[in-house]
Every structure is written in C-alpha cells, then in structure tokens.
Amino acid sequence: MYNGEAYITGTCVVRNNRIYRDGVLLLETPQEQELTDFLRAGYDQVSGQYPKFHKMDPLSKLGWLAAEVLLKDAPLNSYPPESVGLILANKSASLDTDLRYFDTVKDIASPALFVYTLSNIVMGEISIRHGFKGENAFFTADAFDPGFMAGYISQLFLENAVSACLCGWVEVMGPVYEVIMYKVERSGGELVFNADNLQKAGSI
Amino acid sequence: MEKLMAALKAQIVEQLNLQEVKPEDIGDDQPLFKDGLGLDSIDALEIIVLLQQHYGIRIANPEQGPEIFHSVRTIAEFITAHQTAK
Numbered sequence: 010m011y012n013g014e015a016y017i018t019g020t021c022v023v024r025n026n027r028i029y030r031d032g033v034l035l036l037e038t039p040q041e042q043e044l045t046d047f048l049r050a051g052y053d054q055v056s057g058q059y060p061k062f063h064k065m066d067p068l069s070k071l072g073w074l075a076a077e078v079l080l081k082d083a084p085l086n087s088y089p090p091e092s093v094g095l096i097l098a099n100k101s102a103s104l105d106t107d108l109r110y111f112d113t114v115k116d117i118a119s120p121a122l123f124v125y126t127l128s129n130i131v132m133g134e135i136s137i138r139h140g141f142k143g144e145n146a147f148f149t150a151d152a153f154d155p156g157f158m159a160g161y162i163s164q165l166f167l168e169n170a171v172s173a174c175l176c177g178w179v180e181v182m183g184p185v186y187e188v189i190m191y192k193v194e195r196s197g198g199e200l201v202f203n204a205d206n207l208q209k210a211g212s213i
Numbered sequence: 214m215e216k217l218m219a220a221l222k223a224q225i226v227e228q229l230n231l232q233e234v235k236p237e238d239i240g241d242d243q244p245l246f247k248d249g250l251g252l253d254s255i256d257a258l259e260i261i262v263l264l265q266q267h268y269g270i271r272i273a274n275p276e277q278g279p280e281i282f283h284s285v286r287t288i289a290e291f292i293t294a295h296q297t298a299k
Binding site for chain 1 (some may be wrong): 229230233256258259262265266
C-alpha cells in the first residue's frame with residue numbers, strides 16, 4: 010500500500026539576479042540590473058518563443074520562469090494532467106501588481122494589469138504553459154514554511170490527489186523578490202520529500 | 214492614412230507590450246486577432262483604452278468591436294471617420 014512518500018526531483022532558486030537549478034548557477038546578471046531586465050535575460054536564456062511572457066506581471070514571470078527551468082529538460086508529461094498539482098506560497102500575494110493597477114485607476118484602469126491582481130494567476134500561467142490540470146492552492150504567509158508545505162503536500166500524495174507537483178515560494182514586492190521552487194514526484198528521485206530536505210535543497 | 218496606420222502600429226506594440234513584434238511587421242490588413250497577430254480579449258480592451266487615451270474616442274457600441282478591430286486599416290478608418298464627423 011502506498012504510504013504517501015514522494016521525492017524532490019528538481020529545485021530552482023531565483024534570487025539576487027541569479028538563477029540556480031539543482032544548486033548549479035544557470036544565469037547571473039549584474040546586481041544593479043532591475044528586475045524587469047533580469048527577468049528578460051532569464052527568459053531569453055531559458056525559454057524564448059513565448060510572447061505571452063512579456064505581458065505577465067513580475068510575480069507570474071518569476072513563477073513561470075522557475076517552472077520553465079525545472080521542466081525544460083525534464084517535463085512532467087508522463088503524468089496525467091489531472092494528477093499534476095501546483096502549490097505555491099508567498100508573503101505579498103499580488104500586492105506588487107495591485108498597487109500598479111491602483112495607480113492606473115486614477116486615469117484609465119489598465120485591463121492588462123487588472124488580470125494579474127490575484128496571486129494565483131501565476132499558477133494559471135504555469136498551468137497553461139505545461140497543461141497542468143491538477144490540485145492547486147496558493148498560500149500567503151510571512152515566510153516560507155517548509156514544515157507546512159511538506160505536511161500539506163504529503164497529504165495530497167497520500168490521498169492520491171497528485172502524483173507530481175511543483176511547489177514552493179514565489180515572492181515579489183517592488184525590487185525585492187525570491188523564488189524557491191521544487192519539483193516533487195511520487196517516484197524517480199533519491200531526495201525524500203520532507204521539511205528538512207526542502208530547507209536544505211532551497212538553501213543556496 | 215499611411216501615417217495614421219504607422220502611428221497605430223507603434224502604439225499597439227507599445228500599449229500591448231508586444232516585445233517580439235516590430236511595428237513594421239504588422240501588415241495593414243493583417244487580422245489582429247486569432248490566427249493573425251494572435252491578440253486576445255484583454256488586448257482588445259487595451260486597444261479600447263489606447264483609442265481613448267490617444268484619440269479621445271470611446272466605442273459607443275461594443276457590437277462594432279470585431280469590425281473596427283479587424284486590422285490596423287479598419288481601426289485607422291474608424292478613427293478618420295470619427296475625426297471627420299467631429
């Protein structure tokens with residue numbers, strides 16, 4: 010009988026104008042470079058050929074880019090789309106974009122910004138790109154909580170609600186941002202999915 | 214008309230953040246939506262904002278949208294007709 014065990018099969022960390030995959034530096038740009046330009050550099054290096062990226066808000070770009078890093082060479086397409094979940098968390102929800110949108114309301118409200126005034130839109134963008142249709146949730150907390158994330162997702166695996174998922178922390182508020190995203194699968198890895206290993210794998 | 218269409222193309226690229234499209238890549242009669250330039254419903258709303266901001270035009274009848282927004286030329290013709298009627 011399946012005991013709910015799962016494995017961390019990939020990690021992507023984005024912070025300080027650097028992108029890491031499984032602890033290996035993929036991209037580094039000058040520290041003084043603004044987030045918008047850093048994200049464009051990341052897109053050019055990792056993906057390209059997805060013009061919708063340019064219309065996303067910074068939160069969606071960060072999450073989308075991290076998912077791209079994790080899935081580019083090792084996609085989750087061997088799993089039924091309904092069994093691939095997305096569980097993310099951050100501190101500021103969509104406040105970064107909410108404030109930009111609020112600024113436009115004084116003149117003519119921007120439809121393009123309005124559609125990003127929900128934090129879970131980032132999961133929609135990732136799902137559209139990769140065809141995920143499984144369980145999803147977006148939590149807001151003061152800081153990344155590996156214990157909570159491990160507990161919640163382990164239960165999803167135990168209940169067979171997911172066979173694989175992307176999970177982690179995608180935060181942005183103005184120039185301050187951080188992504189710690191994990192790929193977790195029911196089998197195929199050596200690093201057991203638990204709070205300690207989430208903490209270790211995300212520490213760079 | 215040519216000048217207006219050139220200006221519109223630049224404004225569409227700017228307003229819709231089409232970073233991988235150059236204004237000159239957009240054909241005068243190229244459909245803007247679906248299989249043409251691939252714009253979506255949010256882009257249509259942004260073009261409505263563009264017309265309001267740059268040309269002071271409000272779309273009174275939303276049912277006219279598909280006809281007006283078919284291509285850069287149809288938008289330019291709509292603007293010209295609106296300005297002539299003023």
